[in-house]
Amino acid sequence: EAGVAQSPRYKIIEKRQSVAFWCNPISGHATLYWYQQILGQGPKLLIQFQNNGVVDDSQLPKDRFSAERLKGVDSTLKIQPAKLEDSAVYLCASSKLRTRTGELFFGEGSRLTVL
Amino acid sequence: ELKVEQNPLFLSMQEGKNYTIYCNYSTTSDRLYWYRQDPGKSLESLFVLLSNGAVKQEGRLMASLDTKARLSTLHITAAVHDLSATYFCAVVNYGQNFVFGPGTRLSVLP
Numbered sequence: 001e002a003g004v005a006q007s008p009r010y011k012i013i014e015k016r017q018s019v020a021f022w023c024n025p026i027s028g029h030a031t032l033y034w035y036q037q038i039l040g041q042g043p044k045l046l047i048q049f050q051n052n053g054v055v056d057d058s059q060l061p062k063d064r065f066s067a068e069r070l071k072g073v074d075s076t077l078k079i080q081p082a083k084l085e086d087s088a089v090y091l092c093a094s095s096k097l098r099t100r101t102g103e104l105f106f107g108e109g110s111r112l113t114v115l
Numbered sequence: 116e117l118k119v120e121q122n123p124l125f126l127s128m129q130e131g132k133n134y135t136i137y138c139n140y141s142t143t144s145d146r147l148y149w150y151r152q153d154p155g156k157s158l159e160s161l162f163v164l165l166s167n168g169a170v171k172q173e174g175r176l177m178a179s180l181d182t183k184a185r186l187s188t189l190h191i192t193a194a195v196h197d198l199s200a201t202y203f204c205a206v207v208n209y210g211q212n213f214v215f216g217p218g219t220r221l222s223v224l225p
Binding site: 035040041042044048056101102104105106108109 | 159
């Protein structure tokens with residue numbers, strides 16, 4: 001079974017530029033999450049989708065971050081304009097609905113450096 | 116708001132020694148997860164603890180959950196260098212979101 005795919009793996013941009021990250025979850029996983037992990041910290045939830053609807057985006061800085069999940073499968077996370085403090089790893093995770101364990105499966109992450 | 120704490124945040128230990136990492140959380144939850152992260156890598160699931168008193172073991176690692184105390188422990192027995200990594204606990208909140216602790220960075224020295 002293929003895992004969660006993310007791209008690009010690395011991105012370096014200057015502040016005020018824009019960037020987009022892509023995620024393809026594990027096949028059949030209805031729930032998709034985007035997490036931000038700043039160096040030395042635990043992952044922090046940005047947004048949760050169930051199928052193509054948003055379940056929780058309370059911690060998403062909506063003035064600069066946006067996310068969508070097309071047809072309930074792939075998802076993109078966009079940052080525009082980027083700030084220095086957005087430098088982090090952006091992790092995508094997915095899980096099945098109504099499973100006994102409810103485990104999250106993570107992708108390799110997209111590392112963003114804002115100069 | 117659910118808060119998850121871990122201690123210690125940094126742990127340096129000798130090979131062959133035993134140690135315990137603690138995970139405390141602030142509100143009721145009946146699901147707790149432990150993940151491992153190697154430098155530059157993503158998070159790998161270690162244990163899923165689904166009920167009070169749950170205990171899971173894999174190799175030199177053993178995790179337990181006490182939902183009444185809102186406490187989980189990750190015990191390391193006879194540590195080896197390969198266990199060097201950052202360990203995160205995560206608790207599920209009312210919205211079915213995972214809230215992660217800050218992580219415990221473990222270094223096992225020869």
